[in-house]
Amino acid sequence: QRLAILLSGRGSNMVALVKAVQHGILQGVAEVAVVFSNKPDAPGLETAAAMGCPTASLSSEGRKRAEFDAEVVEVLRQYQPDYVVLAGYMRILSPTFVRAFAGRILNIHPADTRQHQGLHAYEWAFENQLPETKITVHLVDEGLDTGPILAQHPVDLHGADTLEEVERRGLAVEHRVYAETLAELIKKDRHAELVEASRVASSE
Ligand code: GRF
Numbered sequence: 001q002r003l004a005i006l007l008s009g010r011g012s013n014m015v016a017l018v019k020a021v022q023h024g025i026l027q028g029v030a031e032v033a034v035v036f037s038n039k040p041d042a043p044g045l046e047t048a049a050a051m052g053c054p055t056a057s058l059s060s061e062g063r064k065r066a067e068f069d070a071e072v073v074e075v076l077r078q079y080q081p082d083y084v085v086l087a088g089y090m091r092i093l094s095p096t097f098v099r100a101f102a103g104r105i106l107n108i109h110p111a112d113t114r115q116h117q118g119l120h121a122y123e124w125a126f127e128n129q130l131p132e133t134k135i136t137v138h139l140v141d142e143g144l145d146t147g148p149i150l151a152q153h154p155v156d157l158h159g160a161d162t163l164e165e166v167e168r169r170g171l172a173v174e175h176r177v178y179a180e181t182l183a184e185l186i187k188k189d190r191h192a193e194l195v196e197a198s199r200v201a202s203s204e
Pocket of ligand 1: 010014108110
């Protein structure tokens, strides 16, 4: 299955995904079709290229969302992705984009999306002194962090007394669960396709 990984910044989740594809849980299951950024100078793009991934970018600066997203869809389609995996992609997707890859766009959010949406989720957990936060992997719909939840994993925050420590613990969980959740989803989608194929075959 072909992955388009989208990022805007440092790309530590992208690195974890690429490692999983190259010699981990996604090996033989998925390949990286492209790593795309809306910021041509995102550090993550350079890292991706150094890891041997095809990369592409289009600057979103000063662009209208719908128009820009239509161009991004065009670019991504050239790489024929089966899944679009958001990894720190700091843009809200327009309905055109969401519909173009309906049910095939994943996001990772560093909180329970039912409790906290949008930016600064680790700050929120830290400032509220939460004993635990949850990493959420979800499908993307047209809202902000509202799509169906695929998996949630707790992060123990006891004794995490700086924001850096909260982030360090959270990111360690993010890096593990994103690839795991994707591997499970691919397995389920494949199973659903097989069931459908045998249903069609037996009705012929
Ligand atoms: C991660 O915390 C992710 O959950 C959120 O944005 C951050 C991206 O970090 N959506 P990185 O670029 O993957 O290091």
